[in-house]
Amino acid sequence: MPRCQGVQRRKESTNYRLRVKVPTDLLTHYHPRKEITKSLGTSDYRTACDRARVERVKLDQEFAEVRAKLAAQAHLRTSLTPTEVDRLCALVHHSMIQADEDMRASGMAVDDLWFQRMAAHHEEVEQVYRLALARGDVSVVASALEDWLQGHGIELDPSSQEYRTLAYAFLKSVIRAAEVQAKRHRGEVVDTPPTPAPLPGPAPVQTTAEGELTLSGLFEKWKDENAQRVAPKSLQEFTATIRRFTELHGDLPLSRITKALVRDFKDALLKCPAASHLPIKHRGKSIRELIALAEKDRTLSRLSTRTVNDKWLGFLCAVLSWGTANGYLENNPASNVKATVSKVQDKARVPYSIEDVNFILRFPIFTKGERPRAGGGEAAKWLPLLALFTGARLGELGKLQVGDVRHERDVWYLDLMNTGTKTQGSKRQVPIHPELIRLGFLEYVEARRKAGGDGALFPDRAGKPLDTEAWSKWWGRYARSHGIEDRRKVFHSFRHTVKDGLRDSGVPFDLRSALQGHAVPGVGEGYGQGFALQVLAEAMAKLQYPGLALSHILPVGSKG
Known part of the structure; x- marks a missing residue:
């Protein structure tokens, strides 16, 4: 039978072992080891070859996970240049104004009284921000800034001068956005500015040692052409999709990305917990760690079929389709790969009627x-x-x-x-x-x-x-x-x-979100003090259930 690469007998033993060289790009991580040895636990050569194939698959997965973690660490920013500070602030300013315009363009189904209260709320929020700016109190935007930094893979020491500089500039950007929102609420015409350029990150490894373009390299080329036309939030979702795929399979050359690997990516996503139901401490985990977490905690809601199809697979397909159209691939391996949607959608949870x-x-x-x-x-x-x-x-x-x-x-x-x-x-x-x-x-x-x-x-x-x-x-x-x-x-x-x-x-969307603790990404009310307690109380009092019967419920202390 043909010789199995890397399979050889151990010295002073009849058993075989597998020896695999550490990939060149991972030598620093595995230093001082230059090769990995696995005992195959058998003296039969055919059995050893079978076991070696399994061990090679495991090692390939291990190398892919190490590459993904190293890539994540490489993208984690701990310092910022003045240009990057300006870019971050421009992005949040645009996000708030764009979200406000989208909300108004879709129609605000509120009565005159609510509209007047929203105007008072805009004024109150603006005053809070201005007072904080006058005092140099950046704590008013601390939580929003933390979320914004996490979304861009940046860590800054809150006690550092660098953080202080960014927070102060961030507060000023939020005030400018709040001013625009207030003007629009008075009926003034204020156009949303063009989308700022995304925050530049360190360039990933774009080619293999043989010079073949990898998935991350293709994505960088896609961003060069498309980033200006994509909303910042969507660009973050595109980036997350490519990161998750490379976490699962490694940063593969384009020629090695097959429909089977895309299918495996789909299957893995269907096992992942939904980010909206996930505690913050787990959100930095790799896709394999998230799957293990979901298997351990069955109460965590999984990603829906629609989310997997429309977002994750859709974003991956869009990048690979662009690569195909521009001659980087012969065909799109993500084309027509979809999670099956039943005609009657089987929801994990449904409301009580x-x-x-x-x-x-x-x-x-x-x-x-x-x-x-x-x-x-x-x-x-x-x-x-x-x-x-x-x-x-x-x-x-x-x-x-x-x-x-x-x-x-x-x-x-x-x-x-x-x-x-x-x-x-x-x-x-x-x-x-x-x-x-x-x-x-x-x-x-x-x-x-x-x-x-x-x-x-x-x-x-x-x-x-x-x-x-x-x-x-x-x-x-x-x-x-x-x-x-x-x-x-x-x-x-x-x-x-x-x-x-x-x-x-009839409770407006933003008040419903505030009462139930749903974040409203990009909307200015999410940055600061929120709605006044009296406004929330009036909204809560509106909640009614026609046909609900409560008169029979025993009062406190009754035992029947």
Whole structure:
């Protein structure tokens, strides 16, 4: 049989081993090793060859992951030139103005009163920014700047003078954008400026040792021609797509990118958690690390089929199609590679209908004072009601402290600034709906205050905040045992119900987003103090569910 490359007998042994040279571009990483040796654990040559092929595949994957990590480190910026500071600020200024124009161009379905309140809000935000600028207080844009830097792969020490210089310039750019938004709100014509050039990054390795163009090299050529015509956010998504592909397969020469590799990329994406459901600490992980995380935590929502097709595969196909049209490839290996979409879309989670909610509100926890042990006592009653009238996440509600229920300017609200929030945009104040007050929620809070001070609002048996993951599983079992059989309808379905309810109740998009803790990328309201508490309270009070029956629910303290 033909000789297997790299397979040879070990000295003073009958067993075979595999010896593979470390690729030239990775010698520094593996120093002082220049080759990698793997024991094949057999003295049979045919078996050794079979095992060697498997080991070579594993090593190729290892080399690809190392290259991806080195590429990510190479793109991570820790310092900025004055030109780069100007470019970053120009990009955020344009992003805010463009988002504002898109919102107005699509039509703002708000009544006169809301429109007047939005005008007052613009003035208030502008005053806050100007006062901060006068005092040299850059903390007002700190969280927004952090997100902006992360999006561009930049790390800066917040205590450094470099960061201070950037933050001050960033604040001025935000003020200029807020001025434009205010002028447009008064009916003045202010055009959106052309898209600034993207922030330049270090040039990747564009060719192999043999001089063949790689995927990253093709992408650089694509950017040279197309970057000015693509919105900054879309350009970031294109960049992320190429990065993810190279994380999975390495920065391959174009001739080695096959339809099978694109298919494998598609399959990997379908196993990845959605970024919007992912804690910030995990967002820097490689695609293989994200898949492992999703397999370990089954509660994480996966990327939807539509997102995989329209964004990730769509962006990859667009770059490779450009390469084909310009003679860098003979054909596009990503062409027609799509994730299958069923005719009836199988959603991971669907909202509870009003019929579902009325059915749930007839469970014994609401009608007979039943308090299952695994349901956390009073949490079994109040968490569903809170979810129905706030749209907050279970992780936010279950970890509330008594002191997080607050009263300010005649508004009772839940302070979710530090309670189980997932992202900076999730930090918010949520006014308590009048129905919750009518049902006795404040009396429950006062009883907890008398019993445990400012401890957990929904304590477990040890007095600590609930284990919300375990509680979510209990809710699923309990709801199914009482008649909610559709496994797509879970506790998180309340959040979708509220989203639909706010929209159907006529609450504007930006206020719906503020109440539920959704970031609105690029919109000026996301940079700064947000909506006034009274405005949020009035929006929350608008939430109604026609046909909802609540009169039968037992008051606080009743046991049936």
